[in-house]
Amino acid sequence: MSSAARSGSGSSRFVRRALGDRAPRVLSGPVTVCIDRPLLALDRPFTYELPEELGAGLGSVVQVPFHGRATRAWVLGETDDVPERMLRIRKLVTAVRSFDEPSLALFRAMSERYVAPLATVIGRAVPPRVASEETSPWTPPPRRPLPAPGTSRIETYRDGPRLLKALRTGRGAFVVRPAPTDEADVAVTCVAASLAAGRTAIVIVPDADPVPATARAVADVFGDDAVLFLGGDKRTRYRTWLEIAAGRWSVVVGTRPAVFAPLADLGLIYVDREGHAQHRDERSPSYHVRDVARLRAEIVGAASVLSAFCPSLEATAREHVLVEPAVRPWAPVEVVRPGPEGRSPRLIRALRSATRAFVFEPLRGYGVARVCRSCGEPAACASCLGMLRLERGSIRCVVCEAPGRCASCGATDFGIARRGAERVEEWARGVATVPVSLIGRDDPPRAPRAREVLVGGVEALKDVGSPGVDLVAILHADASLRRPGVDARERVLVTWFEAAAWARPDGRVIVQTDAPNDPAVQALVSGRPDRFRRAEAPRRAEAGFPVGSPVFRVTGGAELDRELAALEPATLLSSNVGGATICLVALDAGRVAGFGAEMRRLAAAGIVTRVEAEPHL
Ligand SMILES: [Zn+2]
């Protein structure tokens, strides 16, 4: 069969198949719509009369008169609740439907969970329309037969067979800790199991550039069935979205927005490196991909898989099945005390004999200014009193980036305490028997080459496959653990696990620390993050932000304090910034819906101006 014969007319196929295999139902009479105005005060359905001849239905983009102006809106469905005065929907904007019933259920659940307007959620989930893409035809290439499902190491994992069974026929929430050498293979195997059952799959990765090794592996194996939905211009993104909705692809690999990819018959949503900061959207509705993945999987009856070397507290706080190797697949981790200038004798010896090594140094630059050489005062930035750092030969403020000048006398000559990646590179050159290089912030992330010692920070640690180096050294572990932030310690541990995963199973990992008994260090040494989680969960609860409790930052007027206190939240911290009241609120999970209703009421009353979800993560 020729590809042209299979495809039919492209544009009509989009319109007919966009969102769902069946022709979408045409509605008429009273319907509710979501007005495209992202305001909590307007976050409720409005009822309009939908004329049948428009051919519109659930998910249709329409134009309605709203406060006297033509406004965009989405049709949500029929309603019996008819107001006395009902305006008519004026026109249908496009024949392409923005969402179907299960997607709307997901958007509504997100609107409730994150206390965000439904219009904001839809605006994030559906890419901006490029009308010309709706009329250009597309021609699918002939489909390849699926790769025969081979045996995978995941079958030997604890609860691995249970996961594969769920992917073939069922649903469920899974957390997977792949062996470093299996990371891409586990994702490929899960997708293959879903496809073999006639279902589709979404794989979400944290980065688009460079494309993570796991994303590339899935795209390579599933070739003509898989599409990369990451990066790209507006036109490409909308076209890809249309193709997904039309059923052109069975596997979607992408970043955050891919969690909304309009695939039918979804069997799997796979989140790779689920603890990564990029999986959270900083803009409203501030969703985290792992939560949306679980929500959507529950709604459509699919399996969700959260994958990480060190699963986050959030991933494991909810009911799940843990899938992990039956035997430790990691290199052993040695803990040593830092010697003079952060160099332990054991690390020096290990670097001397290593031919391929990665030295993780989280601090940038060559050192920090300690004291002014002119006036003898402690060094501080003349503009903002910030810390001054020597990096690439010049001294700058780490806060405001102004050139380094003494706050007391204006001089520019400082005594430097040497520490940071540039200094490590320098001394490592004097020790190693192979070339030493430094990977900077602007360099593309990569693993060490054969016969190379690579020094780098967190920017270097991306999914580049399993490089299998001889030696991974983790420096400044203590300083990392002292960073501020509710989840800072967890992020550090996730980073260490990702660094350690670069070592060959029979290689070496050396951690330099003065706190060998810290639960984070112990978790890395034992390879068991649950130890760390047991210590960390009470710490977070004590700080007022228990794991799994929704947290909101609410901005508003002077009465805000009193109104929020009346809701009796688990935690309420309040401050006044420039005339606005800003409150941090933690709730028990079961109380979000009631809280959201109250925030919408207070927004309509002008008391609440802004609600942000999870500002602490
Ligand atoms: Zn400064």
Ligand SMILES: [Zn+2]
């Ligand atoms: Zn001075």
